[in-house]
Amino acid sequence: MKGPGHRVLDDQRGLRLFLHLAQSLNFGRTSLDCHVSPATLTRTVQRLETELGHRLFDRGPRGVSLTAEGRRFREYAVQALELWQAYRDERPDPADLTGRLTVFATVTACQTLLPDLLAPFRTAHPQVRLDLRTGDAAAALARLDEGEADVAVAGIPARLPGPLVGRTLTVTDLVLVTARDRPDPGLDGPFVLPQRGLVREAADRWLRARGRPGAVACEPDGHEALLALVALGCGTGVVPRLVLEHSAVRDRIAVLPADPAPEPFPIGLCVRRSDLRRPLVAALWSLTAHW
Amino acid sequence: MKGPGHRVLDDQRGLRLFLHLAQSLNFGRTSLDCHVSPATLTRTVQRLETELGHRLFDRGPRGVSLTAEGRRFREYAVQALELWQAYRDERPDPADLTGRLTVFATVTACQTLLPDLLAPFRTAHPQVRLDLRTGDAAAALARLDEGEADVAVAGIPARLPGPLVGRTLTVTDLVLVTARDRPDPGLDGPFVLPQRGLVREAADRWLRARGRPGAVACEPDGHEALLALVALGCGTGVVPRLVLEHSAVRDRIAVLPADPAPEPFPIGLCVRRSDLRRPLVAALWSLTAHW
DNA sequence: GCGAACGTTGCGACAAGCGCAACTTTCGCA
DNA sequence: TGCGAAAGTTGCGCTTGTCGCAACGTTCGC
Numbered sequence: 001m002k003g004p005g006h007r008v009l010d011d012q013r014g015l016r017l018f019l020h021l022a023q024s025l026n027f028g029r030t031s032l033d034c035h036v037s038p039a040t041l042t043r044t045v046q047r048l049e050t051e052l053g054h055r056l057f058d059r060g061p062r063g064v065s066l067t068a069e070g071r072r073f074r075e076y077a078v079q080a081l082e083l084w085q086a087y088r089d090e091r092p093d094p095a096d097l098t099g100r101l102t103v104f105a106t107v108t109a110c111q112t113l114l115p116d117l118l119a120p121f122r123t124a125h126p127q128v129r130l131d132l133r134t135g136d137a138a139a140a141l142a143r144l145d146e147g148e149a150d151v152a153v154a155g156i157p158a159r160l161p162g163p164l165v166g167r168t169l170t171v172t173d174l175v176l177v178t179a180r181d182r183p184d185p186g187l188d189g190p191f192v193l194p195q196r197g198l199v200r201e202a203a204d205r206w207l208r209a210r211g212r213p214g215a216v217a218c219e220p221d222g223h224e225a226l227l228a229l230v231a232l233g234c235g236t237g238v239v240p241r242l243v244l245e246h247s248a249v250r251d252r253i254a255v256l257p258a259d260p261a262p263e264p265f266p267i268g269l270c271v272r273r274s275d276l277r278r279p280l281v282a283a284l285w286s287l288t289a290h291w
Numbered sequence: 292m293k294g295p296g297h298r299v300l301d302d303q304r305g306l307r308l309f310l311h312l313a314q315s316l317n318f319g320r321t322s323l324d325c326h327v328s329p330a331t332l333t334r335t336v337q338r339l340e341t342e343l344g345h346r347l348f349d350r351g352p353r354g355v356s357l358t359a360e361g362r363r364f365r366e367y368a369v370q371a372l373e374l375w376q377a378y379r380d381e382r383p384d385p386a387d388l389t390g391r392l393t394v395f396a397t398v399t400a401c402q403t404l405l406p407d408l409l410a411p412f413r414t415a416h417p418q419v420r421l422d423l424r425t426g427d428a429a430a431a432l433a434r435l436d437e438g439e440a441d442v443a444v445a446g447i448p449a450r451l452p453g454p455l456v457g458r459t460l461t462v463t464d465l466v467l468v469t470a471r472d473r474p475d476p477g478l479d480g481p482f483v484l485p486q487r488g489l490v491r492e493a494a495d496r497w498l499r500a501r502g503r504p505g506a507v508a509c510e511p512d513g514h515e516a517l518l519a520l521v522a523l524g525c526g527t528g529v530v531p532r533l534v535l536e537h538s539a540v541r542d543r544i545a546v547l548p549a550d551p552a553p554e555p556f557p558i559g560l561c562v563r564r565s566d567l568r569r570p571l572v573a574a575l576w577s578l579t580a581h582w
Numbered sequence: 583g584c585g586a587a588c589g590t591t592g593c594g595a596c597a598a599g600c601g602c603a604a605c606t607t608t609c610g611c612a
Numbered sequence: 613t614g615c616g617a618a619a620g621t622t623g624c625g626c627t628t629g630t631c632g633c634a635a636c637g638t639t640c641g642c
Contacts, residue, residue: 011302027620037601042621047599053388053570059620061608076378083374087367097344159601163627274628279344318589328632333590338630350589352639450632454596565597 012084015077017044018056022074025057025064032158033266035166048073081289088286097124101280102131104140104149108223111246113153113169113267121284128280136222138197144272150281152270155198155240166270167288172242174202174262179233180254190217190235192226198265199223203238206262227253240265303375303580306368308335309347313365316348316355323449324557326457339364372580379577388415392571393422395431395440399514402537404444404460404558412575419571427513429488435563441572443561446489446531457561458579463533465493465553471545473524481508481526483517489556490514494529497553518544531556 021030021041031038049056054069066074105114110132118130133149140152144164156166191207193216194200217235220226223243230237231252244250269288275281312321312332322329340347345360357365396405401423409421424440431443435455447457482498484507485491508526511517514534521528522543535541560579566572 028618038620039602039622040600043599046621047568050568050570051573053574064620072381073378076374079374080371083367083370087364090363162601277338277341279341282342283344319587329589330591330633331631334630337590355589453632 012081014044014048015081017041018048019074019077019081021045021057021064022066022070025066027064033168035156035158035160035168037159085289088289097279097283098127099280100129100131101151101284102133102149103151103153104133104135104143105153106137106140106155107134108240108243108246109153109267110134112242117153117169117269117284117288120287124287125280125283136197141270144270147272150271150275150278151284154267154270156266156268156270157198158266160270163273164270165273165276166268167285168266168268169288170242170268171264171266172240174199174206174238174265175241175244176256176258176262177227177230177237177239177244177253178235178256179231180252190215192216192218192220192229192235192237194223194226194238195219195221199238199240202263202265206238206258206260224248238262240267242267303372305335305339306372308332309339310365310368310372312336312348312355313357313361316357318355324459326447326449326451326459328450376580379580388570388574389418390571391420391422392442392575393424393440394442394444395424395426395434396444397428397431397446398425399531399534399537400444400558401425403533408444408460408560408575408579412578415578416571416574427488432561435561438563441562441566441569442575445558445561447557447559447561448489449557451561454564455561456564456567457559458576459557459559460579461533461559462555462557463531465490465497465529465556466532466535467547467549467553468518468521468528468530468535468544469526469547470522470524471543481506483507483509483511483520483526483528485514485517485529486510486512490529490531493554493556497529497549497551515539529553531558533558 017030017034017036020034021027024030024033027038027041031041034041036044045056052069052073054073055067056070056073057064058067103114103118114132121128122130133143135143137154140149140154141157141161141164143149144152145162153169156168160166191203193203218229220229223239224247226237226239227244227247227249229235231249236256244253244255247253269285271281271285276285308321308325308327311325312318315321315324318329318332322332325332327335336347343360343364345364346358347361347364348355349358394405394409405423412419413421424434426434428445431440431445432448432452432455434440435443436453444460447459451457482494484494509520511520514530515538517528517530518535518538518540520526522540527547535544535546538544560576562572562576567576
């Protein structure tokens with residue numbers, strides 16, 4: 001679905017994929033974390049190996065491991081990215097970029113990630129007009145596709161649609177929550193789950209994995225609404241920990257220990273691949289290089 | 292005619308083009324020397340500038356000059372290439388590449404460039420079987436296209452056909468020569484010129500530029516044949532200085548000073564772009580990185 | 583003032599690289 | 613011992629980036 005990218009920035013994607021894989025030693029893990037298909041990861045590594053003329057990984061039946069060449073190349077990759085980062089870090093002139101950048105963010109992202117992300121951007125480029133829009137995560141990707149937003153800060157699904165590229169900025173746990181001062185409905189429901197979106201999907205997977213579906217009491221739209229219902233005692237809710245910690249009703253909420261814990265939940269930046277060549281988008285994107 | 296290349300090696304092409312342009316400050320010069328079309332050079336620079344968000348060159352009516360950002364990026368580019376070169380220079384295992392590599396070279400190249408080029412390759416990869424074929428420069432590119440050779444070492448035209456990429460390894464002057472012990476036919480002919488090929492084209496351009504065509508006495512096939520005819524007193528010849536210096540009959544040849552001097556003559560390495568991903572070809576290609 | 587030189591841009595074509603989905607192999611569990 | 617899941621690879625169609633050619637706008641020299 002995606003086409004070839006561009007030179008300077010895209011070459012680094014190969015190095016990043018390699019470095020992540022060199023650490024995880026797990027194609028699937030890296031594929032998920034870096035939001036590329038397993039096929040792309042496999043072929044990216046194959047391309048590297050072909051161009052270098054060496055195998056970088058030993059694929060044993062019992063997992064993969066770095067070859068000697070792989071370790072050597074890892075050192076190169078680290079240094080190359082550091083060099084690039086050093087170049088990008090020396091911000092040259094603060095006020096040379098102008099224009100408008102439309103950012104779409106979930107409410108959660110607004111409260112948590114966005115300040116850390118946009119503060120340095122604003123410092124570097126004070127002339128840029130920032131438009132900020134909010135909504136749920138599902139809408140974020142649609143807005144990007146439609147061109148109504150330039151960047152999105154939201155939960156990122158492992159597989160991004162079409163021409164979008166994402167970068168995970170942080171990972172938060174999903175936690176099960178109940179009202180603190182009400183009888184505990186427990187881990188068998190009833191549940192209060194988001195109507196749709198990544199959290200809902202993760203919650204469904206968790207429920208399925210446990211084998212005991214449990215009743216769904218309400219399906220509110222939005223995390224804050226969900227927490228409000230939970231605080232009212234409607235049932236057991238599932239939210240990202242990050243949301244809970246920034247919620248206005250967190251004092252009335254208790255976290256239930258769960259085993260197995262629901263899978264972690266990546267939150268990050270997402271842009272249209274083709275937009276990486278726009279100076280404004282590239283500038284913001286490059287700010288996240290070290291995350 | 293060419294498609295996009297591949298990551299690691301191809302990204303460096305952009306940096307190399309940039310560095311050459313940063314030194315020459317002349318799009319046409321760099322375009323010729325690096326064997327890319329002016330359009331490609333322009334757009335490569337434009338791409339860099341877009342991705343970086345800065346102009347790298349000031350295009351004044353009186354030529355181009357580096358901007359402050361351009362100078363900064365030049366430092367990065369130099370370091371990035373040095374880093375890559377350092378990685379490639381540490382040859383890991385000497386004997387890890389095997390197979391066969393068919394090299395096509397002109398006679399001149401065999402005598403001059405080839406030893407310097409192939410000696411380190413052979414040291415690094417003794418297991419590789421080298422097939423060496425000789426012929427004239429025009430045939431070299433045809434052989435490459437037909438797949439009958441993997442690499443060519445020959446004079447390289449400024450514009451390479453189709454899917455070939457070249458890298459200039461050295462530049463030699465064209466010199467005008469006569470028999471030392473015969474009456475000097477002088478700069479107005481008759482001339483002894485190669486029947487075809489790059490030298491003939493350059494000689495024709497030189498003749499046209501002087502405005503006095505002069506007669507063509509013989510059109511031998513091959514530089515050695517040409518020098519033999521010149522030594523026999525058939526007329527004034529045009530050959531690359533490199534050929535003259537390695538000729539068996541050089542003692543019987545005298546060089547005529549010419550003004551303006553014929554244009555210099557680039558000799559280099561040429562491969563199919565798509566072959567850069569073949570380990571053997573890539574290994575040889577990377578050996579020329581610092582030339 | 584006309585022509586050459588220089589850099590840029592429209593255009594058609596080619597092929598690199600992506601995701602999807604099917605495949606192979608291996609491991610876990612009954 | 614056999615079936616199912618998991619992990620990595622590969623065939624395929626499609627998108628899209630980049631190339632060279634050729635036409636263009638501008639500037640300088642004669």
